[in-house]
Amino acid sequence: MAGDRTMTWQSIRDTIMLRIRDRTYPPGELIPNEADIAAEFGCARATVNRALRDLAEEGFLDRRRKAGTRVIEAPQRKATLDIPQIRREVEARGQAYGYRLLARETGSAPAELRARLKLPEAEATLYLESLHLADGAPHMFERRWVVLRTVPAIAAADLAAVNPNEWLVREAPYTHGGMEFHAEPAGAAAAALGCAATDPVLVMERQTWLHEAPITYAREHFAQSYRLCLGL
Template identity: 60%
Template sequence: MSKEGKADSSVSWQSIRDTMMARIRAQDYAPGELIPNEVDLAAEFGCARATVNRALRDLATSGFLDRRRKAGTRVREAPRRKATLAIPLTRADVIASGARYEYRLLERKLDTPPPLVREHLKLSGSERLLRVQSLHLADDVPHMFEDRWIVLDTVPDIEDVDLTETSANEWLVRQAPYTHGTMEFFAETAGARGQHLVCAPDDPVMTMIRVTWLEAAPITLVQQSYSPSHRMRLDL
């Protein structure tokens, strides 16, 4: 508050939103954690409670906060966007189907991205990228082959993560909030991925390319190719 004990009307809800978002990104407020209440935040920012409320509502609408009456406001463990599709946890999807989940890291290395990846991520050429290839299985049968490029300039913490134990999919969903992205679905022949999906190179497989961003900073591009028998269901 100001010296007179009154709220400062010059403090905007947008500035509070941006500060709170920065804290979520830095995990000052960890996934699942209860954040301070509106009264305490209003005192901290020196503004009216209504200004804090507007900022938190915007973050909740954007999918970063979960607000419940009498239960407080928490940081979402898996942030959801306003879009109709949320990024799935492959492990959770396999388990939900009744199958036993297994994950294998096939390759992890710093690498130079090909032109298609550079174009999708709008890279300048100076960024450091981590390439991660992995296989997800359901009841010992290949479920999905994943080829992922991660921009370390945007999410540097993943470089220290043991990806033999935690998949990049799961770590990014839980630890790297995103603001927007794109998803493309198409059918193509398996090609070299057939050796991982246990199918012939000319067998058709469903492939999805997803790109996510944190404002203007690219986070990751992932190409996920599913076994020929895979079926996908979307709830509308």
């Protein structure tokens, strides 16, 4: 690779990352200094510096001004998950995405939802039930509650044309949230998913907030063939 002037800092970072992973640069040991790495790759020291800074920020390297750069002993490896945007996920597999709104009701929040989002007794919510399809077959069944106080505009939205997730992504900014996965029997989702009520399915629960204001809570049951995949 020496002499290749097209090296970007990202490619140098990836190469160093591989050397950390395969222990060419072992845990706890000093790695070569910036000037030596720059000479090896035939690039500017600033490019190496940028790569090392990134790896330090991600927790793989410990950089000390005089003592040099060491590989962290036990880095916590992280896996990154693209938040499943259902249409993109289906289309990325080369399948046609479809969507059907099954139910839409305004009412006060049920007790379980009030506890989860810390809502007062009479909080008005929009309840939505929808089915998402891949090549015409059931892919995911979603039950969702939207807090009308936080997102009043959804009351007038045409959710038969645009699915609630896409509408919210576009219209309802959020600052933070959380997702949880577990397994449970398909239960009331079985009819929509075309499986038995006792069949185990993956369930994703998702909730988001705009600063202190609760936006939505969704409970999504995936078809049995679904796999949630992450790279390491």
